[in-house]
Amino acid sequence: MAIEGTDTAQTRPIRLGMVGGGKDAFIGAVHRIASRIDGAYELVAGALSSTPEKALESGQALGLKKDRTYASFADMAKREARLKDGIEAVAIVTPNHVHYPAAREFLKRGIHVICDKPLTSTLADAKKLVKAAESSSALFFLTHNYTGYPMVRQARELVQSGELGTIRVIQVEYPQDWLTIEQDNKQAEWRTDPARTGLGGSTGDIGTHAYNLASFITGQLAESLAADLQSFVPGRQVDDNGHVMLRYASGARGMLWCSQVAPGNENNLKIRVYGDKGGLEWHQENPNYLYLTPFGEPKRIITRGGAGMSESIGPSTRIPPGHPEGYLEGFANLYKDAADVIRAHQRGEDLSSLVPNVEDGLAGVRFIDACVKSSSRNAAWVKLDG
């Protein structure tokens, strides 16, 4: 057991702004906590709601200065870019359809963007955002936060170092149950409205996490997919359950299930990867353990921080094994890694990181788009590359 805590607050915190995340929001608070855990950011500005009064009120509640609480992201981007101590990065935590227009404004002005997933609500927007990011001097990070879990990174390293041999089968699933019946809270409302969430429902909200996780661990993107999507709850306009078969260029095959109507599942994201030499398994709800079975040997339980963990994973974990880290620490790893990349960038250096980028975001929107297309064609195979 390595007993050591880490702290990255060695240097001045990065000045952070936030778009979205006001009262009644969920993911904004998560981003704020994640940004604070390692002390690498300081939240100094916000356009926290699309309703100006709410934006102001939310800013005050968070202790923001009044003159840095904005009524719109456009105002914030303009003014902060001109301030001497303006924000260096912005977290975009709005409903999906706002990701593209907001990100564009900040990228345009050289402010780094940390954006929630999925990248955008439409494929067209996603492609435009890729261009915007490519032509900007600023950096773009996408918070597919499950990639921040240490044992997910360990899984990726095991696959990439060949421990599993040639990958044959990928099984990934993300069932939830909170939309089993009609819900009228704010979270449910926008997530089931195609205008704000995009065409995919469960596929966009969680299926895209599952797809990204499989790609992150295996290093492979699907070539084509066949999807059978359902909207089980009467009147629902987007899918709340999706069954997807995947084909990878390497010959590997996958299945992906996402659901918001599976009672008894909270955030039951799980992935299993099988190659000709071994298999591995990881569960989000108990994320400190990774199960590895080299073919013909007993299953081994690799623990976060414990025996069997690769040295390279060390910086992604804070506390000794057996003291569980969770969702917020995994999320914080993305913020911490992004801070390292931003600081290197500020020093003129180019640092690579494991944080998903705009291309990963585009791949995710392609996935959603292909699911919706395939399902509308009776689950015909649809390519993801175009």
Added chain:
Amino acid sequence: MAIEGTDTAQTRPIRLGMVGGGKDAFIGAVHRIASRIDGAYELVAGALSSTPEKALESGQALGLKKDRTYASFADMAKREARLKDGIEAVAIVTPNHVHYPAAREFLKRGIHVICDKPLTSTLADAKKLVKAAESSSALFFLTHNYTGYPMVRQARELVQSGELGTIRVIQVEYPQDWLTIEQDNKQAEWRTDPARTGLGGSTGDIGTHAYNLASFITGQLAESLAADLQSFVPGRQVDDNGHVMLRYASGARGMLWCSQVAPGNENNLKIRVYGDKGGLEWHQENPNYLYLTPFGEPKRIITRGGAGMSESIGPSTRIPPGHPEGYLEGFANLYKDAADVIRAHQRGEDLSSLVPNVEDGLAGVRFIDACVKSSSRNAAWVKLDG
């Protein structure tokens, strides 16, 4: 805790014969143990191998009388039918392609048949066997043994009593790993030979168990399916991994995964069923527990023999909760139930039971056939009803 053991050896044991199950066989020994557990059968005759010397040798090893150890099932059917104390039932535990011809001989002569799954190696044979069974005075039982597990029967009862509401989603999987690399033992040999096993590999050997389990619990047969089958091991002639999407007439949808190349999985059959009122989950490898979540309530663990188990399940279990029953006891439940039906039949009574019958067997072969067809058509939807 109900402390009570049960024993069904109250009456004369049923005289049983066996076809297959000689030296080096696997499932024959399982059938023999299952038949002994409740003392309801006595093995008195056998045609244990297609090789006459092996048949004789195997019969002696099992303590059978020499004159009741036969060189072929045909000989056995003919002679036993004429004996005054000839066999009343026969267990057929051969490779799949022998099921039909063997069953036909015994059914023709009024000897009850207990047959291993899948019903037959071809759909044509399956249809002929249905007719043979219908026109026989004898009974036909199919050992889809997982239906014998008490908690599987409990799951079925919960679904049928409406505890889950309208069924929406069925997730069933049966991964193994023993064929991850090429194997040269007897079990692997016939199971990967299309002439003996049939066109389906993993779909026929274990996918059909998974499909049957879903039908047994939900009371529904799929209307159509789309299957993407793979043969990952070079040179293998049948599928060793199958991804299947299912559509049920009720509007329910399912996913089924079967694999023999998933390292770290022994016999990892698992089923999850979700309705608009609740969900349930059962794992074959730890079969004494059933997880039930009424939507909006905490998950409950129903234990075999314990609180939450329905009274009707009582006769399917032998010992108090916390003392695990396993595969053999589940299998024995089919033998015990079949014995009850056979004895009732001998008394001129008609007793219904939960043991799968020839129609369930036909449904299983339809499933295999549809999987192979769909996969050969690029996973197009194929109906199962024809």
Added chain:
Amino acid sequence: MAIEGTDTAQTRPIRLGMVGGGKDAFIGAVHRIASRIDGAYELVAGALSSTPEKALESGQALGLKKDRTYASFADMAKREARLKDGIEAVAIVTPNHVHYPAAREFLKRGIHVICDKPLTSTLADAKKLVKAAESSSALFFLTHNYTGYPMVRQARELVQSGELGTIRVIQVEYPQDWLTIEQDNKQAEWRTDPARTGLGGSTGDIGTHAYNLASFITGQLAESLAADLQSFVPGRQVDDNGHVMLRYASGARGMLWCSQVAPGNENNLKIRVYGDKGGLEWHQENPNYLYLTPFGEPKRIITRGGAGMSESIGPSTRIPPGHPEGYLEGFANLYKDAADVIRAHQRGEDLSSLVPNVEDGLAGVRFIDACVKSSSRNAAWVKLDG
């Protein structure tokens, strides 16, 4: 995966009698099933109840011949010993206080005894029974059935081969909940009556199993113990919860907890053993898995029949890994092993086996006796060796 079923019915079954195990009994039915699983015994005689009418009725229900259904064990011992095809072995499954007098009668007449635990209801009886066994030509087997589980035998082998190094700590527990409130069924009645069960309640009924399990796996008997016993349910005359600290001559230390008043525990027997090189863990309620952690390495899951299991354990298991075996198969291993020893004995050979013997039984009664003594002396340390 070794795919092979085993069957030991190669030879004539051993003729078995039974004392106890009539209507309303529990453990008798378990013994009967265990004796049948491998086809090595045939039940032909019984003195199934201390009430003559019940004895007769129970015998008929089990299909025994009328003239071999006895009103008392004394009658049975006398007459069967004289019959040409009299019983070769007897299973004693009565309440504890009858074990000694019954066993004595059969041992005296050269009939092998398979006796349920604890050996006797008093230490004096236990010592006399040891002498009776020693001076008899017949064999004595004690059904501490948990020693029959394959993974328990695997644990023993790992300890004895030095995989854990020098043993330091043993943690064993056996909580149940069925006596949380007063019960009035037959099982509860005699188990809480000191005249029939002995001075120990939970210590005698299940603590002795836990203690035996620790001894079986580690090969060590405790030198002394300190016990704090409680009778939580008002009016109960024997302990229903026991806390015990153990000291072994080797310097190892242990804790043992037994309880019949711990809601949520069915038969939650669990053992953990730690040495200076590694640790292991086994749970009776999911008995097909053994957890082994060599110090400094990831935990490994050894599965019954799977990778990591020693070859020597093979004969203690019947079916491939992933198809769970349970309580009855573990119990049946004792019957199977006893049959092998009996047959060898009949051939004039001396076969050693893992089945607990009369000395193990005496150790168990010493444990109970020491617990009761220690508790009556305010949990002072009491030696077990005298």
Added chain:
Amino acid sequence: MAIEGTDTAQTRPIRLGMVGGGKDAFIGAVHRIASRIDGAYELVAGALSSTPEKALESGQALGLKKDRTYASFADMAKREARLKDGIEAVAIVTPNHVHYPAAREFLKRGIHVICDKPLTSTLADAKKLVKAAESSSALFFLTHNYTGYPMVRQARELVQSGELGTIRVIQVEYPQDWLTIEQDNKQAEWRTDPARTGLGGSTGDIGTHAYNLASFITGQLAESLAADLQSFVPGRQVDDNGHVMLRYASGARGMLWCSQVAPGNENNLKIRVYGDKGGLEWHQENPNYLYLTPFGEPKRIITRGGAGMSESIGPSTRIPPGHPEGYLEGFANLYKDAADVIRAHQRGEDLSSLVPNVEDGLAGVRFIDACVKSSSRNAAWVKLDG
């Protein structure tokens, strides 16, 4: 699923100092992260090491101003108390023997103390610290951090609301394995040195956590205990394994096991509590689940934030169910609650909280002291009340 994130950064952060927690320290970094998670504190001063150069270096690494990086806690207490914007609270995260002298200095000057456990390294110091806290205008908080886990608080509420009935049995254990062999890192060094850690080794470091957890959940302190402590690793001066039997005034009985030499255990703290109406179970390594069994009903899994959780627990959790919170969030709950109490105190209000206080700390040291005393008297019963 309640989708809502919480953030407590509504007001000016509390100015925090730290004693200990410099380079190579472990728990200091944990306290810093815990203090940041909810944005309620700002670290502005430190006496981070007993070595002045290291103290300075560590302060710089954490971004502290040079003039607020002190060479000793005495200097810090004196100067900060005089500063207009001096620290309002101090976190004491040194080896145990420094807790008392450091806490005394700050309490004397009206600076609130957040102190790591155990309270002190000797019982005499503990009693003096109680007096110091009582006579101070400042508040004292002890970070028995496991009490901050939401499901631990839920367990406490269930017990106190009578769900389990009268408590009979408490089983608590905290095994680790990191001291299985001799270690020469800084953490191991002071933790095995009686002069710094106190007389208890594993009992003081982790046994006291286990004991506190049992008290927190059940609301009961033990009246007496019998302890058998061992130092298995040759040359070790303090216990590395402890077996303890507990008696409570209410009639409840307990067992406590702590170990640092149990291979395969990282921080495997686990508690089980049984009453005459039900039982519960909680595991630190998977802390988002609480298992509750009302006697005679199926076991229920209560999830953090999910169905079955009491409303009162809401403020102790940040994110929706199924997204695990871990050790740091539990620890942060103590910091958050302490901040609420401190702010109320600053407003002249008296707010009660669940954070352990100096009396709880004294109870913990009494436990350690009694363990050591009992063990030296051959595990005789020792009272904890004097």
